[in-house]
Amino acid sequence: MLSAIGKGSGSFEIWLCDISSKEFNKLGSYDAHDYIVTGLAWAFGGRCLYSCSQDNLVRSWILRDRCLDEVPVHMPHNNNSSSASDDVYDSCLGAAVSPGNLVVATVHCFDVEKLNRMYEGRVLRAAIEYHWIGGLHVDICLNRPVPFYTEELSGLAEKDLTNWGSNIIWSLNQYQCLDRPLVLLDIILALLDFKVSMPRYVEHLLIKWISLSFPGFHTDLPNEKTLLQVSSSLSGVPSRMLHLLNIICRRVMLAQLDADEITRISSEVQNTKGECCSMDEQVTKWIAILGSSERELRERLVGFSFCASQTSKSRPGATPFQTGHWYPVGLAQMEQWIALNNDHVRGELKSIASEVTNEKRCSAVESCSYCSASVPFESPEFGLCQGKTSGSGSNDKRHKLSRCAVSMQVCPSIPLWFCVCCHRVAFRLAPDPLFRMSSSQFDSDFVTKSLSRAVSSKPLCPYCGILLQRRQPDFLVSPLPFYSSYNNIKHNKQWNIYIAN
Ligand SMILES: [Zn+2]
Ligand SMILES: [Zn+2]
Known part of the structure; x- marks a missing residue:
């Protein structure tokens, strides 16, 4: 286990701790800041460290061969990520990494001298800044480097796309640990953002994740074959991976549809055996994948229930x-x-x-x-x-x-x-x-x-x-009963809402 210890002098130390043998080894000490270190946050399983301090600096470090190398903290994902307000901050109060490790958040205190005393100075105290870090090159060892080529115009270099790809796959795979609750907001946000300009990149990335991480899948199959395999062979895949797949299907690949529309289309697809041509092929493809994954989980739940009933009866007394x-x-x-x-x-x-x-x-x-x-x-x-x-x-x-x-x-x-x-x-x-x-x-x-x-x-x-x-x-926030009676208002009639007990 790695630990980082910040000091009042502005330096921090990193230690390697072996919990079982209770051995602690100091890996190094770094004079990173001029004032007290206010925050240290590890990312990507200890491959990357963020430090921040009262001197208002946030620094980013990569651990290579037991040594930290500094890398630029701003990894612009979009061109609009540069903040114009950097100079109104006085100090940095802390840093935290998002659950999927794709975003780092830092809290900054405003320099009141630089704010308008009449207006902002009275109300503004601190601000939180978010930076995408998913494009960072952190040498995550996937079994094989994954090429993420795309013909789509992205404004991002191929190298950045490859980094994003392997980091998102790493991030998804850390949820294979069952004690980690499923909190995927940053992964979903990043994938949705990519999907706007590069839908094929996102699909390619997800298929790579499936073929690399699902047991029994092969990485050298073409994308379409992998998707076919998903619909037919999920019985060897852990429930946790199916949950991840379902969330990604609903929240990324089918994000334009709400849950009711997905149910409706999926029953239509089933009834017509996939031959309804009114629907977008891309949509029906992912609805079919979602359907087979949910069916697999339902079979597990049903099977478990019957097994439970059976064993309880077979134990006499x-x-x-x-x-x-x-x-x-x-x-x-x-x-x-x-x-x-x-x-x-x-x-x-x-x-x-x-x-x-x-x-x-x-x-x-x-x-x-x-x-x-x-x-x-x-x-x-x-x-x-x-x-x-x-x-x-x-x-x-x-x-x-x-x-x-x-x-x-x-x-x-x-x-x-x-x-x-x-x-x-x-x-x-x-x-x-x-x-x-x-x-x-x-x-x-x-x-x-x-x-x-x-x-x-x-x-x-x-x-x-x-x-x-x-x-x-719903009635606390929904204007629905009023809207449905709207015609009556226009026609200046009396209208009633009936309340059932
Ligand atoms: Zn659900
Ligand atoms: Zn009824």
Whole structure:
């Protein structure tokens, strides 16, 4: 482990610490600043260090052969990154590196003498500056250097694009460590920015990431072949990588579509077997990839639920599920889902499910929380109630109800959890081992090991792996009921909003 220690004199030291043997080796001391060092931040796994001080300087260092070399701190990603306000700062109060290591943020204190005392001087105290550092050449050893050629006009040299490429891949891969929460804002922001001017570069980069990092994929395949492989062979890919892929699909490659549009197009693509020509080919391609990745995760969740139910029954005498442990809910709905997708679902999963459900069959039909009509199982995402038949014989409105992302059951009218990425809702929590699965193999060893102590995960989305949120009622901010009545206002009629209990 590397550590850096800043001093009041303006110098800092770097030490190499071996935690297991409790050995500390000083690698060097650097007279970097004139005043007290106020911040030190490592980036790229200790290959790069940022130092800042009361002298208002931010310096950037690269660690090569146990020595720090200074590199220029401004790595302009765009031409507009030069700040005109540098000279109004008095000192630097601290530095921090973003979760994906692509941005460094520094906090600066204003020199009040240089501000207008009447105006800015009264309100401005400090400012935060952000610099892109993803273009830094940090000698990250990927297995093989990745050429990032592009014919697109970018204003960036090929060398910079290669650096950005390998740094973003490094950054994505650090999330293979399961203890690191998925916070991808800087990666998404950088990819979206590149996508505006160089969409093919972004796609090339992501395919390179997939072929370098997904087990069983080869780097020498052409891009299109790799994408085909993604749709067909995800069973050996860890759940964490699928979560990363899903987020990137939704937030970068399909960023122009919202979650509902993605669901709509994806069902259209499925129904027409990919032959709907109205859609952009680029869009349908990534929707198909997202679809197969989410299907893979759903199969894992369903398989895990059936395994859990099976093992709990095979242990005689033991209470089926101890308090505090995770237990499967929605098996009837999951069985229905397998029946509906009989052609696509893996044989292994079908056999696990049939063993469990042979013993006990329960109905997957639920009742609507609004009108208490029955809700048959048609899709894992939502259910349509049959609607109450009123006395006159005409059908009332059918209610569309969201299903829980974890249990596939119809959610109560106010679901507990909401995913900002895929817009799914949930009122149950997924089992923690789902997020730790390295493949879809349900061998007996995995099951007995993980089920005996399976607990509910933190509130994480089973499809995106990010933290779920409490859903805020829309009416606090949404002008929707007023807008829908807008015609009435124009025509100067009275209008009402009906409030349901
Ligand atoms: Zn209903
Ligand atoms: Zn989600």
